[in-house]
Amino acid sequence: MTADLxxxxxxxxxxxxxxAVLLLLNGKIAGISGIAENSVRGIFGExxxxxxxxxxxxIPAAVFxxxxxxxxxxxxxxxxxxxxxxxxTRLGSGCTSGHGVCGLANLSPRSLSATLSxxxxxxxxxxxxxxGALPWHS
Amino acid sequence: MAFLTAxxxxxxxxxxxxxxRMCDPQRVLAFLDVAGRWNPALAFxxxxxxxxxxxxxxxxxxxxxxxxxxxxxxxxRFHVDRRLIVGSALFGLGWGLSGxxxxxxxxxxxxxxxxxxxxxxxxxxxxLALRLLPRE
Numbered sequence: 489m490t491a492d493l494x495x496x497x498x499x500x501x502x503x504x505x506x507x508a509v510l511l512l513l514n515g516k517i518a519g520i521s522g523i524a525e526n527s528v529r530g531i532f533g534e535x536x537x538x539x540x541x542x543x544x545x546x547i548p549a550a551v552f553x554x555x556x557x558x559x560x561x562x563x564x565x566x567x568x569x570x571x572x573x574x575x576x577t578r579l580g581s582g583c584t585s586g587h588g589v590c591g592l593a594n595l596s597p598r599s600l601s602a603t604l605s606x607x608x609x610x611x612x613x614x615x616x617x618x619x620g621a622l623p624w625h626s
Numbered sequence: 627m628a629f630l631t632a633x634x635x636x637x638x639x640x641x642x643x644x645x646x647r648m649c650d651p652q653r654v655l656a657f658l659d660v661a662g663r664w665n666p667a668l669a670f671x672x673x674x675x676x677x678x679x680x681x682x683x684x685x686x687x688x689x690x691x692x693x694x695x696x697x698x699x700x701x702x703r704f705h706v707d708r709r710l711i712v713g714s715a716l717f718g719l720g721w722g723l724s725g726x727x728x729x730x731x732x733x734x735x736x737x738x739x740x741x742x743x744x745x746x747x748x749x750x751x752x753x754l755a756l757r758l759l760p761r762e
Contacts, residue, residue: 492667493667493670495645495646495647496646496647496667496668496670496671496674497670497671497673497674498642498645498646498674499641499642499643499644499645499646499647499648499671499674500642500646500670500671500672500673500674500675500676500678501642501674501675501677501678502638502639502641502642502645502646503638503639503642503643503646503648503671503674503675503678504642504674504675504676504677504678504679504680505638505642505678505679506635506636506637506638506639506640506641506642507635507639507675507678507679507682508678508679508681508682509631509634509635509638510631510632510635510636510639511679511682511683511686511692511698512682512685512686512692512693513631513635513692513693513694514628514631514632514635514692515686515691515692515694515696515697515698516632517700517701518635518639520727520728520729520732521728521753524728524732524749524750524753525753528750528753528754529753536628536629537628537629537631537632538632540628540629540630540632540633540636541632541633541635541636541639542636542732543633543636544632544633544634544635544636544637544638544639544640545636545637545639545640545643545729545732545733546636546640546732546733546735546736547636547637547640548637548640548641548643548644549640549643549644549649549733549734549736549737550736552644553737554644554649554650554733554734554736554737555650557649557650557651557734557737557739558651558652559651559724559739559741560651560652560655560723560724560725561723561724563740563741563744565723565724566724566726566741566744566745566748567744567745567747567748568720568723568748569720569721569723569724569726569745569748570720570724570726570731570744570745570746570747570748570749570751570752571720571748571749571751571752571755572716572717572719572720572723572752573717573720573721573724573726573727573728573731573745573748573749573752574720574728574748574749574750574751574752574753574754574755574756575713575716575752575753575755575756576713576714576715576716576717576718576719576720576752577713577717577727577728577752578713578752578753578756579709579712579713579716579756579759580709580710580711580712580713580714580715580716580717581701581709581710581713582714583717583727583728583729584721584727584728584729585639585727585728585729587714588672589672589675589676589679590679590683591701592672592676593675593676593679593680593682593683594680594683594687594700594701594703595680595683595703596701596703596704597703597704597706598701598702598703598704598705598706598710599703601706601710601711601714602710602711602713602714603714605710605711605714605715605718606714606715606717606718606721607658607718608718609714609715609716609717609718609719609722610658610718610719610721610722611658611659611660611722612722613658613718613719613721613722613723614655614658614659614660614722615659615660615661617722617723618655618659618661618662619661619662
């Protein structure tokens, strides 16, 4: 395996460790869309763990920096994408972390269905944008 | 205590997103681009995460408590309905357009780019828009 794949695997194991710690010590699921949504809705008090998790989540990026980030497209596409990600993850009760990591680790057929749905649609979308002829194709 | 353990869990998770470069939209798009120059790296990331988290879920699923003895109920595992599939499909459409899902979106905010602000602002609007729908 190349160094790149080892980093990908190691990073994944850290993600899994984070999900395991939150489950074993807080009794909570590391589903980022749900945690973020509840935080936005101002559910604090006993729920301060959500804010703590989100603060922790961004600390490594804030400390070490993200390096060069190239966004896929202009602001209108990012706005549409963000709306779909926000609406879709809450309608479907989870995102890559909640269904894709935690749900699959919990051997959940429900999360497997969700993961197959978003993976397939995302791959088709990338195919259409990159290899199809969508209007904003660059 | 709950605050500190959640903070620690978040740091581990965020460090994992950094090490695997899951926070790089181009890398995510390369993973999703199965017809182009496919980069399988993120399959290793998801696999690694699932393998490490699975024993924790197995423990809680059986014992119904976490390590501190707090009663913990895991989400429903078998119910599949239209909301789940349609919602996930809409998420996949959004994810495929930008290569950004919720966690990496929050990480991108730390660089303070206008793109990240627009994405996360729209994502929050999407969260709130769902609340306009009647619950089933």
